[in-house]
Amino acid sequence: xxxxxxxTSMDCAEGRAANLPCNHSTISGxxxxxxxxxxxxxxxxxxxxxxxxxxxNEMASLIxxxxxxxxxxxxxxxxxxxxxxxxxxxxxxxxxxxxxGTSLLVTP
Amino acid sequence: xxxxxxxxxxxxxKRGQNVTFRCDPISEHNRLYxxxxxxxxxxxxxxxxxNEAQLEKSRLLSDRxxxxxxxxxxxxxxxxxxxxxxxxxxxCASSLAAEATNEKLFFGSGTQLSVL
Numbered sequence: 001x002x003x004x005x006x007x008t009s010m011d012c013a014e015g016r017a018a019n020l021p022c023n024h025s026t027i028s029g030x031x032x033x034x035x036x037x038x039x040x041x042x043x044x045x046x047x048x049x050x051x052x053x054x055x056x057n058e059m060a061s062l063i064x065x066x067x068x069x070x071x072x073x074x075x076x077x078x079x080x081x082x083x084x085x086x087x088x089x090x091x092x093x094x095x096x097x098x099x100x101g102t103s104l105l106v107t108p
Numbered sequence: 109x110x111x112x113x114x115x116x117x118x119x120x121x122k123r124g125q126n127v128t129f130r131c132d133p134i135s136e137h138n139r140l141y142x143x144x145x146x147x148x149x150x151x152x153x154x155x156x157x158x159n160e161a162q163l164e165k166s167r168l169l170s171d172r173x174x175x176x177x178x179x180x181x182x183x184x185x186x187x188x189x190x191x192x193x194x195x196x197x198x199x200c201a202s203s204l205a206a207e208a209t210n211e212k213l214f215f216g217s218g219t220q221l222s223v224l
Contacts, residue, residue: 043199043215098150
C-alpha cells in the first residue's frame with residue numbers, strides 16, 4: 001500500500017471548518033483513500049473513503065486532487081467531539097496500514 | 109446492530125502467563141480483523157478471517173500469537189507466554205466485504221493488556 005504523510009497535529013476553532021491534508025504521492029490507480037478517526041480510549045471509526053471523485057457523507061467531505069497524489073478531509077463545522085486522531089490510509093489489499101495520523105484539537 | 113464487542117476491556121497478567129481475548133463481530137459480517145496498538149502509534153494489522161478461514165497470518169508478531177474463528181462468528185486471540193512487550197491495546201474489527209478495496213471496517217473498543 002502507498003505511504004501517506006500527514007501533519008502531526010492541528011488546531012481548529014469550534015464551529016469552523018477543519019481541513020486535514022494528506023499526501024499520498026505514490027498512490028496507484030486502483031488504491032482507495034480512506035479516512036478513519038480515533039477518539040481517546042475508543043477503537044477507530046470509519047469516516048469516508050474515495051477513489052477518484054470527491055465524496056461527501058453526513059460526517060465529512062473528501063476532496064481528492066486530480067492527480068490523486070493528495071487529499072483533504074473536511075469537517076464542515078467542527079465540534080469539541082471531533083477532537084481525535086485522524087488517519088489517512090491508502091489501501092489496496094486487505095490490511096489498513098495506519099500511520100500516526102493527525103491529532104486534531106477543536107477548541108472552544 | 110450492537111457493534112463489535114470485545115471482552116475483556118482490560119487484562120492484567122504476569123509475564124509468562126497465557127491470555128485469551130474474545131471478539132464478537134457485528135452480526136452477519138463475514139470478515140474479522142485483529143489489530144494491535146501501542147501507545148502513540150496507529151493500529152498495526154495482525155491477522156484476518158473471511159468466515160472461518162484465516163486468510164492472512166504472516167503478520168502475527170510471533171508464534172506465541174494465534175487466532176481462531178471456529179464457526180465464522182466470534183473470534184479469539186491468544187498470546188502464550190506473555191512478555192512485557194506484549195502490553196498494548198488489541199483491537200478487533202469486522203466488515204461485510206464485497207470488495208476488499210471498498211470495505212468499511214467497524215472496530216470494537218479494544219482489550220487493553222498490561223503484562224507485569
